[in-house]
Amino acid sequence: MLINNAGISGGFPQDTHSTSIATIRQVFDTNFFGTIQVTQAFIDLLRKSPEPRIVNVTSGLASLTLHNDPSWQYYKVKGAAYGPSKTALNAYTVVLAYELKDTAFKVNVVDPGYTATDFNHHSGPRNVTDAAADVVKFAVLDADGPSGMFYSVDNNPETGVSPW
Numbered sequence: 660m661l662i663n664n665a666g667i668s669g670g671f672p673q674d675t676h677s678t679s680i681a682t683i684r685q686v687f688d689t690n691f692f693g694t695i696q697v698t699q700a701f702i703d704l705l706r707k708s709p710e711p712r713i714v715n716v717t718s719g720l721a722s723l724t725l726h727n728d729p730s731w732q733y734y735k736v737k738g739a740a741y742g743p744s745k746t747a748l749n750a751y752t753v754v755l756a757y758e759l760k761d762t763a764f765k766v767n768v769v770d771p772g773y774t775a776t777d778f779n780h781h782s783g784p785r786n787v788t789d790a791a792a793d794v795v796k797f798a799v800l801d802a803d804g805p806s807g808m809f810y811s812v813d814n815n816p817e818t819g820v821s822p823w
């Protein structure tokens with residue numbers, strides 16, 4: 660299994676007119692290109708597993724659908740670097756899952772939810788144990804588990820399936 664968890668925010672606020680290209684590049688380098696690089700490095704090794712699993716850790720803030728919904732709890736949490744980097748990661752994961760759809764691979768993006776970590780100066784309401792359990796669940800899916808999906812308990816507490 661491969662869990663691509665590394666991520667940075669680039670700091671907030673991130674308005675579109677003053678967030679530097681350098682900051683946006685740095686965030687994409689870690690959250691998007693870094694994940695692709697690690698996936699490409701490990702894919703041949705994963706192919707040797709009878710149950711290969713890839714979990715790309717995304718964010719609820721990646722959802723373009725919800726960013727256009729004024730009733731969404733995070734509607735005002737916009738940013739020029741972080742959310743877009745995770746939206747791009749989601750798009751890459753859709754392509755990866757498509758390419759691997761006729762194999763034993765399961766490939767998903769999973770949002771750990773707003774969790775108290777160094778990332779947000781421990782402001783999140785979720786604890787790391789619960790957040791990690793949500794992520795690991797998709798790294799140990801059995802053969803009839805989903806692939807090519809976006810899971811976020813923050814975005815959908817009932818089924819966990821988030822709109823893209």
Ligand SMILES: NC(=O)c1ccc[n+]([C@@H]2O[C@H](COP(=O)([O-])OP(=O)(O)OC[C@H]3O[C@@H](n4cnc5c(N)ncnc54)[C@H](OP(=O)(O)O)[C@@H]3O)[C@@H](O)[C@H]2O)c1
Binds near residue numbers: 693716719775
């Ligand atoms: N916390 C939340 O509320 C929340 C919500 C949604 C999504 N997420 C996502 O969850 C993931 C984990 O975040 P977290 O909350 O655990 O944040 P965190 O406490 O800041 O941890 C981030 C981790 O990523 C590693 N990392 C950062 N840049 C890296 C790089 N260029 N190369 C290798 N490793 C790098 C860090 O390693 P070092 O310690 O060595 O720097 C650290 O282990 C991220 O992808 C984040 O976007 C978090």
